[in-house]
Amino acid sequence: KVLVIGGGFVAFDAARTALRGAAEPAPGGIHEAVDAARLAVRAGAEEVHIASLESFAEMPVLRSVQGHEEFEEAQKEGVVFHPQRGPKRFIGQRGKVREVEFIGVKRTYDDNGRFAPIYDNDFVERMQVDSVILAIGQQTDLSFIKSSDGIDLTPSGLLKIDPKTLTTTSEGIFAGGDAAFGPRNIIDSVANGKRAALSIDEFLRGKSATSYFDLTVEKIPTRRFTRPEDFEQIERQAPPTIDLNRRTGISEVEVGYTEEQARRQSERCLACHIQTIYNAEQCVMCNRCVDVCPEYCLKLVPLSELALDDALKQRLLEHYNVDPFMPASAMLKDDDTCIRCGLCALRCPTDAMTMEVFYYEEKERVKR
Ligand code: SF4
Ligand code: SF4
Known part of the structure; x- marks a missing residue:
């Protein structure tokens, strides 16, 4: 009987490696607890339990669709969950753990989402474990x-760096990733590695380089921009998995999408590299784009209703050559909620609203 106490990071990598018998990349947090528990079952443990401080509602793993899938797979494999348990002590016999004593947890995070568990000492439970x-x-x-x-640390114990060049306070030493920025995702760390490599190259060659973005914008002919029907409502395609009875040892549980599933999954893409572009000079303020937007992210409002300071208001009036004594309007757009459906552009009678695709490329300019 294996008990996984989940919610943290480190000791688990070693546990997973031991369970699998071979190294495997390990993500952080309670995902690891779920992974390790599932692996323990597949490695031959008869019973695997996960105890976490968090309630189900608080569990980080249950905050995403992928996490739910992970959770359900663990349940299918027989992992038993014990939320809101705070491990109080391990009880051993002849040098081996035999029991774990838990107290209850009323809540794990405070109202601001900070880790601040409140324990319930009236609830005491023991679990026998191997x-x-x-x-x-x-x-x-x-x-x-x-x-x-000569490498300084920040007050929170991270390496002090210049975030642009990733140089530390010691010449010739560079740092990035979690050690310099705290926990983030692996994409940021990979980008740091690339940035640090460029800085090291500059340092060794005695040249300085500045990076800049080359931006190309292409207008998409409005009627050519189409999206699959109800694309914003397509459910995530869960990766297919092998049968429960084949999940042994280091077998790969999630297998790849079929072509049909992959196509369906890719139809969910919100195409963030495509943006609506508004040309005020061509707008006749008919409000059609606002009416048609399914996400209510467009709004035409009188300029007088905007909380602008006088200087900014003056700049806008000058930029758009607007008579300050004439009524003027502003188009507001909430890009966070735009799903790039293109309906606003399609509905616009004057081509004032268009869909345009942005290509960014990071380039280096070397100064000798
Ligand atoms: S692209 Fe669609 S969601 Fe975005 S502003 Fe236009 S109508 Fe609204
Ligand atoms: S549909 Fe076109 S012309 Fe009408 S308000 Fe929107 S951007 Fe302006």
């Missing part, structure tokens, strides 16, 4: 850095 996997916390081990190295 093995315990701890997944309760991870931080960068910077103990190898000595004060003579």
Whole structure:
């Protein structure tokens, strides 16, 4: 009987490696607890339990669709969950853990979402176990850095760096990733690696380079811009999985999409590289784009209703050559809620609203 105490990061990587018998990339947080528990079942454990401080409603794993899929797969494989349990002590016999004593947890996060568990000492529970996997916390081990190295840390214990060049306070030493920025996703760390490599190259060659973005914008002919019907309502396609009875050892549980599933999944893309572009000079303020927008993200409002300071208002009037004594309007758009359906452009009678595609490319300019 294996108990996984979940919610943290570090000790778990080792546990997963031991369970699998081979290294596998391990994500952070309670995902790891779920992964490790499922692996323990597949590796031959008869019973695997996960105990977490969080209630189901608080569990990070249950905040995403993928997390729900993960959770359901773990349940199917027989993992038993014990939310709102705070491990109080391990009870051992002849050097081996035999029982874990828990107290209750009333809540794990405060109203601001900060980790601040409140325990319930009236609730006490013991669980017999043969093995315990701890997944309760991870931080960068910077103990190898000595004060003579000249590498400063921030008050929160991260490496102090210039975020643009990733240089530390010690010449010739560069840093990025979680050690410099705190926990983020792996894409940021990969980007840091690339940025640091460029900085190191500049440092070694004694040249300085500045990076800049090359932006190309192409207008999409309005009637050529189409999206699949109800694309914003297509459900995520869960990756197909192998049968429960084939999930042993290091077998791969999630297999790839079929072509049909992959096409369906890709239809959900909100095409963030495509934007609506509004040309005020061509707008006749007919309000049709506002009326047709399914997400209510467009609004035509009188300029007088906007809380603008006088200087900005003056700049706008001058930029658009508007008589300050004549009524003027502004088009407001909430880009966060736009789903790039293109209906506003399609409805616009004057081509004042268009769909345009943006291509960014990061380039280097080397100064000698
Ligand atoms: S593209 Fe669609 S969602 Fe976005 S502003 Fe236009 S109508 Fe609204
Ligand atoms: S539909 Fe076109 S012309 Fe009419 S308000 Fe919208 S952008 Fe302006």
